[in-house]
Amino acid sequence: MSQLVGKRITLGITGSIAAYKAADLVSQLVKYGAEVQVVMTKGATQFITPMTLQVLSRRPVAFDLWAEGANSIPGHIEIADSSDLLLVAPLTAHVMAEFAHGLAPDLLTSVYLATRGPVLLCPAMNGKMYEHAATQANLKTLRSRGHAIVEPAEGMLACGYEGIGKLAPVDEIVSRVLSILG
Numbered sequence: 001m002s003q004l005v006g007k008r009i010t011l012g013i014t015g016s017i018a019a020y021k022a023a024d025l026v027s028q029l030v031k032y033g034a035e036v037q038v039v040m041t042k043g044a045t046q047f048i049t050p051m052t053l054q055v056l057s058r059r060p061v062a063f064d065l066w067a068e069g070a071n072s073i074p075g076h077i078e079i080a081d082s083s084d085l086l087l088v089a090p091l092t093a094h095v096m097a098e099f100a101h102g103l104a105p106d107l108l109t110s111v112y113l114a115t116r117g118p119v120l121l122c123p124a125m126n127g128k129m130y131e132h133a134a135t136q137a138n139l140k141t142l143r144s145r146g147h148a149i150v151e152p153a154e155g156m157l158a159c160g161y162e163g164i165g166k167l168a169p170v171d172e173i174v175s176r177v178l179s180i181l182g
Contacts, residue, residue, distance in 0.1 A: 012089075
C-alpha cells in the first residue's frame with residue numbers, strides 16, 4: 001500500500017456531520033503513503049477535533065487564516081503550492097458556493113483559490129440542498145474548471161430524510177485519489 005508515497009494531499013474538511021469520516025479518510029491516505037495536510041473550516045471543528053486529525057496525519061492541522069505561520073503551519077499559498085491534490089471531503093453547500101464564486105473568507109477557501117493542481121470534491125448535504133438549482137449550478141461551474149467530483153451516496157441522511165446527499169464511502173474517495181495521483 002505505497003501507491004501514494006511522496007504525494008502530498010491537502011484534505012479540506014467542512015462543517016458537515018460527515019466530517020467524522022475524515023478520520024478514516026486520513027488514516028487510509030496515510031496507509032497508502034501520502035503526506036496529508038488537513039485544513040479545516042471553523043464549522044468542521046464543531047464535528048471533529050483538530051487533535052484527532054493531527055494524530056492521524058502526524059502533522060499540525062490548519063484551520064485559522066489569521067494564525068498563518070503560527071506553530072510552523074504554512075500559509076495558504078504555501079499549502080496550495082506544496083500540494084499534489086486538494087481533496088475536500090465533506091464539502092458543504094456553503095463552501096461549494098464560496099468555491100464556485102471565488103470567495104475566500106477563511107483558510108480553506110483561500111487555499112482553494114491558490115491551488116493550481118488537481119481538485120477532488122466530495123459533496124455531503126441534505127438531498128434537498130444537493131438537488132437545489134443553485135447547488136447544481138455551482139457543481140456545473142466547478143466541473144467546468146476541471147475539478148473531479150465524487151457524487152454523494154443515497155441512503156438515510158443525518159437529518160432523518162432518505163435520499164441523495166451522504167458522503168461517498170471512504171474507499172470510493174480513496175480509489176478516486178489513487179486514480180488521480182497513483
